[in-house]
Amino acid sequence: MDFDLSEDQELFRETTVKFLEDTCPLTTVREWAESEGAGFPRSWWKQGCELGWTSMLISEADGGGSVSGQGLVDLSLVAEEMGRMVSPGPFVTTSVVADVLSRVGTSTQKDAYLPGILDGEIIGSWCVAEPNGSWLPEDTTLEAVKKGDVFHLTGTKGPVEAADVAGVFVVTARVDGEPTHFILGADTPGVSVTKADGLDLVRRFGMVEFNDVVLSRDNVLGDVGAATEQWERGVEVANVLQAASMAGAMDKVLSMTIEYAFDRYSFGRPLASYQALKHRFADMKMWLEAVMATSLAAAEAAETRPDRSKELVSVAKAYVGERVPWMMQDCVQLHGGIGVTWDHDLHLYLRRAVQDRSLYGSPAQQRERIASGLDLEESNA
Structure with a gap:
């Protein structure tokens, strides 16, 4: 993400990166896809919880706590790195449950489930x-x-x-x-x-x-018949984390593609030296920066701008959800035949991006939400 991190946030991000690289590289992701029924070992998820993955959206009074005071922004750092590594785990859905339970749950409900969510015993x-x-x-x-x-x-x-x-x-x-x-x-x-x-x-x-x-x-x-506000918050949390994850994944895929273009030679020169491909890479780099900025704006809006959060989060999911799969498809084409093989890692990223595109509202559904909000504002003007 393109913003200045505090020392604590940078340490949190670096710790997450090291943990993911050491415990769950892409080779391990492929192994777990075959050997783990859940897609990951429960012991691995518990280790992630020890790093604070499930505590960021739980209040300090309930045993949680964030790094910067903006838990969703902090959690977006984890989401972005998990996107880069195509990491497994019930990260998004558990974050939504932790958030709503900490916000509106009774003391009995919190005592029953939050300790287990914090230590990874409960998903x-x-x-x-x-x-x-x-x-x-x-x-x-x-x-x-x-x-x-x-x-x-x-x-x-x-x-x-x-x-x-x-x-x-x-x-x-x-x-x-x-x-x-x-x-x-x-x-x-x-x-x-x-x-x-x-x-x-x-x-x-x-x-x-x-x-x-x-x-x-x-x-x-919460209260009977009063779940609309909770639902809005849950969708915001889910889409913010998905947007950050897709942004991280696209950053990694573009880096992989550029590296391949310099290593692959055609007619005695690297593919990256051809002007037409330079233009495509430049376009994708521009779109990637827009993806990063949009996902960051959504995370910050969800934490600090409740009056605009619904709109800005929907804008992020609509833009990121549409642009990232399209760019990844282009990167597959730039790899040539090897890009569509099972052995290459590109399909791991594309699978996740295409799936996340539809979860918690597709780009088309997000645009409808934005339009309905504009209609409401005009009718109240």
């Missing part, structure tokens, strides 16, 4: 997506029917990241037509997970089915 997953592909609260079809003092939850959510290894779910459902969040253990009677296919080799997804799951008022996260 949190957000059940927000609908089988029809929508992430919007108004499109939620999962109903929680209130019967006396309990709620009966029946329906399906998905795709849900890390569903098969999650210890706790935050579920977006409707109560009397109003969006409401519930928090429940993955071992709650009536909850089942079916594994789903995904593009990313080391990130797993599943469909979560709720078969007449009985929940009490203690399972409501």
